[in-house]
Amino acid sequence: MSGKGDPDADQSGADQSGVDSGPVAIPLLGSWVAVSALSRDTTTIRLGHLVNAVGYRPPALLGRMAATLDVISGGRLEFGIGAGWLAPEYASYGYSFPKPSERIAQLAEAVQLIRRMWTDPAPSFQGEYFRIENAYCDPPPLQKPAPSVWIGGEGDKILEVAARHADGFNSRWWPPERFARRIPELAEIRREAGLDPDLFRPSVMLMLIPERNPADAEAEWKNFTVVPDSGVIAGAPEECAARLEEYVKAGVRRILVTIPDVDKKPHRLQLAGEEILPALRGL
Known part of the structure; x- marks a missing residue:
């Protein structure tokens, strides 16, 4: 289970803390600087982004930044990347927003390029969209052979890229039944590509509202109009x-949760760490 962007999560028993990545229209610290700060404020929790859109930064630069973060965090990076989906975010920063098929193709190339930068001392890559020649990435990541790569998304093409090129995928708000249907399909894609399906880790992002009084949790739940009931x-x-x-x-290997208002209601993080998480250990 994961906390989200809070140093207190390091003491909660959570495995990972994630920070939103992208030029969203709400007050939010820049993700790479924020996670770098978290790496110094924490010691055990794993760190990452939810997720890096491939169009926001050149993948060679992204790979170098990720390698540095893995080094300064002591090998705790979980690397999240996606094709990007929200056109107004791209437009607000003057980024081009290609059609979906191009963004998905760029994502596939970017993951291959970044992995090569992490594992090859003199990496080169020649793709349709991205190219590097003897790109310098030293020091490389501490994790060997490389940090885990997680692809965020839900569509068939995105999930196929994840199955072929990543270590796992993350989807928002899916119910367990949807995972139970999709995981066997992705396992078959892995087999066709000569990859072990058991090494592929599906994950989900959810909103978690634990309260001693269930009525208090339900009352707040009804206020969330953006997040579906699932x-x-x-x-x-x-x-x-x-x-x-x-x-x-259903086969989910990683659960990431946003716990709202933990600054005003810290008991929620305590309930998650002391009562919910222990119940899931060992499953």
Whole structure:
């Protein structure tokens, strides 16, 4: 289970903390600087971005930044990347926004290029969209052979890229039943590519609202108009744990949660760390 962008998550028992990446129209620290700061404020929790859109930065630069973050964090990077999807974000910063097929093709090339930068002392790559020649990336990541690569997205083409080129994928708000349908399909793609399906890790992002009084959780749940019901887990700790267990049984290997208002309601993080997470350990 993951906390989200909070140094307190290091003490909560969570495995990972993630920070939103992209020029969103809300007050939000720049993700790479924020995660670098978290790497110095924490010692055990794994760190990453949700996720780096391939069109925001050249992949060679992104690969070098990621390698540096893995080094300064002591080998704790979980690298998230996606094709990008929100045209107004691109337009607001003057970035080009290619059609979906091009962005997906760019994503596939970017992952291959970045992996090569992490593992080859003199990497070169010649693709349709991206090229490098003896690109310098030293020091390389501490993790060997390389940090895990997670692709964010839900569409068929994105998931195929993830199955062929990444270590896992992350989708928002899916119910367990959808994972149970899609995971076997992605496993078959892995087999066709000569890759071990058991090494591929599906993950989900959810909103978690644990409260001793389930009515308090449900009242807040009803205020979330952006997140669909399938993406919200709210209630008493044992109810939340039971629902999350359904994801584990469906084949999900990583659960990332946003816990709202933890600055005003720190007991929620405590409930997650002390009662919900232990119930999922060992499943």
